[in-house]
Amino acid sequence: MQRDPSGTLINDPASGAPVARVRDLAFAYGGADRPALRGITLDVHAGEVLVIEGPSGGGKSTLLRALAGLVPDFHGGAVSGSVEVGGHDALATPPAALGGAVGMVFQDPEAQAVMGTVDRDVAFGPQNAGLPADEIVRRVQQALADAGAAHLSGRRIDELSSGERQRVAIAGVLAREPRLLVLDEPTSQLDNDSAAALACTLRRLADRGTAVVIAEHRGERVRPIADRVLAVTDGLLGPAAPPEDDVLALAPACEVPGPPAVRILGIDAGHGERRVMTDASMALVGGRVTALVGPNGSGKTPLLRVLAGLHCPDAGCVMIDDDDVSALPPELRFPRLGLVPQDPGRHLLTETIADEIGVALTSLGVEGDARSARILDAARDMGLDHMLERHPLDLSVGERERVALASILVARPRVLVLDEPTRGMDPARKRDLARIIRSRAADGVAVLVATHDGPFAMAAADEVLVMRAGGPVPGELPPAAIVTA
Numbered sequence: 001m002q003r004d005p006s007g008t009l010i011n012d013p014a015s016g017a018p019v020a021r022v023r024d025l026a027f028a029y030g031g032a033d034r035p036a037l038r039g040i041t042l043d044v045h046a047g048e049v050l051v052i053e054g055p056s057g058g059g060k061s062t063l064l065r066a067l068a069g070l071v072p073d074f075h076g077g078a079v080s081g082s083v084e085v086g087g088h089d090a091l092a093t094p095p096a097a098l099g100g101a102v103g104m105v106f107q108d109p110e111a112q113a114v115m116g117t118v119d120r121d122v123a124f125g126p127q128n129a130g131l132p133a134d135e136i137v138r139r140v141q142q143a144l145a146d147a148g149a150a151h152l153s154g155r156r157i158d159e160l161s162s163g164e165r166q167r168v169a170i171a172g173v174l175a176r177e178p179r180l181l182v183l184d185e186p187t188s189q190l191d192n193d194s195a196a197a198l199a200c201t202l203r204r205l206a207d208r209g210t211a212v213v214i215a216e217h218r219g220e221r222v223r224p225i226a227d228r229v230l231a232v233t234d235g236l237l238g239p240a241a242p243p244e245d246d247v248l249a250l251a252p253a254c255e256v257p258g259p260p261a262v263r264i265l266g267i268d269a270g271h272g273e274r275r276v277m278t279d280a281s282m283a284l285v286g287g288r289v290t291a292l293v294g295p296n297g298s299g300k301t302p303l304l305r306v307l308a309g310l311h312c313p314d315a316g317c318v319m320i321d322d323d324d325v326s327a328l329p330p331e332l333r334f335p336r337l338g339l340v341p342q343d344p345g346r347h348l349l350t351e352t353i354a355d356e357i358g359v360a361l362t363s364l365g366v367e368g369d370a371r372s373a374r375i376l377d378a379a380r381d382m383g384l385d386h387m388l389e390r391h392p393l394d395l396s397v398g399e400r401e402r403v404a405l406a407s408i409l410v411a412r413p414r415v416l417v418l419d420e421p422t423r424g425m426d427p428a429r430k431r432d433l434a435r436i437i438r439s440r441a442a443d444g445v446a447v448l449v450a451t452h453d454g455p456f457a458m459a460a461a462d463e464v465l466v467m468r469a470g471g472p473v474p475g476e477l478p479p480a481a482i483v484t485a
Contacts, residue, residue, distance in 0.1 A: 019180045019211040020044040020067055020090075020102075025081035026235075027062060027071055029394045033387075036062040038235040040081070044180065044213055049206045051226040052215045053240050055426045056398035059232040060215040061107065064182045067213065068104035069095040075394070086179050099125065103178035107185045107397035107424055109169035110343040113157045118149070118168050121157060125176035139175040146201045147171035148194050159271040162342040162420065163189040163296030163452070170198065180211045185397065187221045188423045189342065191295040191452050195221045217398075217426050218453075219243055260319075261286045261446035262307065262337065262415045267316035267471075269302055276302050280316070280471030284415065284446040289437055291457035292450040293475070294467030300450040301342065303472065304419050307448070308339040320415065335364060338413030342420045344404030348392040353384055353403055356392050360411040378410040381436055383429065398424025409436070416440060418449045422456050434459040 025040040036059050044050055044067075052060050065071045069090045072079045083090040086101030103125075106112050115121040122143055126136045144150045149167035152160065160168065166189045173181065181202075187195040195218070203225040206212045216222050220243065223229060229240040260283045267280040276299035284290055292300050305311035307318060309330040317326040320336050330339075341347065350356045357375045361367075366374065379385040382402040387395075392403050401424055408416070416437075422430050430453070437460045441447050451457050457464065466475030 018043040018045050019086060020213075021082075021084045022063075022066070023082045025063075025066060025079075025083060027066065027077055027079045029062075029075060029077045031389070031391065032077075032394070035235050036077075037066070037232075040232075040235075040237045042230075042237060044211045046179070046209050046211050047206055048227040049202060049212045049214065049222075049225050051219070051222050051229045051240075052213065052232055053217070053219055053229060054232040056217075056402075056424060056429050057396050059235045061184050061396045063232055063237075064104065064184050064213065064215055066090065067180065067182050068102050069093055069098040070104075099176060099178070100129065101178060102180040102182060103173035103176050105166075105170050105173050105181075105183040105186055107188065108343055108346075109166040109189075110162060110346060112169040112172070113165065116157055118144070118152045118155050118157065118160075121168060122171045122175050125172060129176070139177070140171075143171040143175035144168075146174055146205075148197045148201075156271075159274070161189075161297050161301050163191065163194065166190060167194065167198075167296070174205075178210070180213070181205065182213045184215045185217065185424055186214060187216065187218055189296070189420055189452065192454075194296055199225050217424065259285060261321065263319040264303070264306065265317050265319065267303075267306055267313045267318075269306055269311060269313040269316075275470065277306075277313070278470035282465065282472050284448055286414070286444040286446045287441055288462045289441050289447040289449065289460050291461035291464045292448060292467065292472060293452070293454075293457065293464060298467035299470070300467050301419055303467070304339060304341075304417050304448070304450055307415075307417055308337060309333050310339070331363075335360065335411040335413050337415040337417065338408040338411055339417045340401075340404050340408050340419065340421060342423065344397075344400045347404060348400060351391060352389050353379070353392055353395075353406075354388040356403055357384075357406045357410050360407055364411060374410050378406040381409065381432075382406040383432065396424060398426070398429065401425065402429070405433070409440070414445060416445050416447045418447070418451075420451055420453075421449060422451065422453045430456050431459070 022040050022042040025037055026035055027037040028035040040063060054060050066083050067085060073095055079091060085098060088098055088101060113121050114124055119140055122140045123136050126139050144153055147167045147170040149171050152164055199222055202212050214222050231238055231240040263283045265281050267277050269277045294300055302311055306313050309328060317324050325333055348356055354375055357378050358371060361371050361374060379388055382405055384402055384406060392400060437447050464475050465472035
């Protein structure tokens with residue numbers, strides 16, 4: 001591909017028109033007090049990797065949804081301008097009819113699976129396209145290999161970690177071999193090795209002629225493969241800011257930790273005959289933040305689910321303070337223990353953010369002025385106080401994550417358990433969250449954070465546990481991902 005002296009791609013006449021052409025695109029979600037996109041004009045060419053950066057809620061996901069034909073068809077709202085993808089009017093063509101031209105990997109892969117097993121899920125798109133059986137098999141095998149998910153072949157979707165589901169979702173889109181591949185935070189739940197491998201795969205796909213558009217907060221993971229980097233801020237498209245140093249301020253040491261607030265003792269757990277924990281033990285103490293790290297599929301999420309009562313172990317017990325809560329369902333462990341899961345969109349139940357934050361207070365019997373004050377305090381902590389009347393499902397995944405956090409923090413749990421809490425968050429929001437976690441620990445809360453985000457863990461945690469050999473063991477943070485173009 002040719003570039004001008006500034007590095008901007010120049011369309012090769014032999015390649016014809018751009019794969020995607022956006023002209024003066026504006027869009028506002030229903031009920032929003034400001035537009036999500038304002039006057040976006042953009043060409044995306046075959047063979048390029050375009051990285052879109054910008055703050056949470058700035059419009060990145062909305063732009064990607066427009067390229068995939070989901071705006072306004074799925075989300076509704078007011079739209080103007082034009083979006084053309086593969087010769088189709090993406091604003092007027094049903095998303096299913098765009099399937100051969102564009103494929104999208106969403107921020108929340110948990111909502112993208114349509115079949116019960118990995119191979120059938122990846123095969124869904126090629127089957128719907130009416131491809132021959134041998135071609136479907138070839139595409140499934142190639143897509144799983146390209147997504148770093150070949151070892152997941154034959155597994156049930158509901159037994160996978162979120163990071164593994166993310167790989168399967170990517171494979172499902174790759175198997176369709178679209179001309180335009182759109183990915184929203186594709187590395188958000190991947191460990192460093194998987195993120196680096198995915199970046200190399202995306203670069204190879206672009207080199208074969210696919211147009212690739214990536215919205216990503218972890219810019220260091222995808223900038224090395226990019227031909228262009230742009231930013232969407234407050235609905236406007238412009239040049240990206242220089243790479244931000246992703247090393248946040250180190251957490252202050254906790255000098256006087258409290259007594260154990262929660263313990264797991266001799267836990268055996270898994271999915272059927274597949275063991276993910278064997279004789280696992282761990283203690284969390286009040287006043288300390290513990291980061292739980294480890295590769296995708298190592299058992300971090302099952303451990304958190306055992307703590308919260310969402311996964312029944314085959315052996316062992318869970319203690320909160322001095323009480324054996326192993327037989328208690330999740331609702332009876334709350335509010336002493338509060339869990340924010342990886343996929344908050346599946347747990348948002350109400351019509352407004354204010355009501356969502358207030359659900360826990362209703363269960364605790366907090367009403368009147370005290371309820372309103374606590375909702376507002378929690379919303380301010382998460383930067384949500386200006387959007388309390390918005391519908392939670394109209395938000396970006398990063399914003400939904402903040403709503404889910406606020407809905408647990410408002411109950412003031414003694415044990416706070418967070419599973420990949422920085423998914424979809426920009427660096428500023430990560431700093432805010434690290435500050436909030438540290439302040440809760442200073443009040444005596446025991447905090448456990450499962451994360452692949454090393455800089456965030458360094459900023460928030462007093463200690464690190466690594467999932468290894470069936471259980472958590474003391475360890476250190478993994479090094480940052482290294483990607484070569």
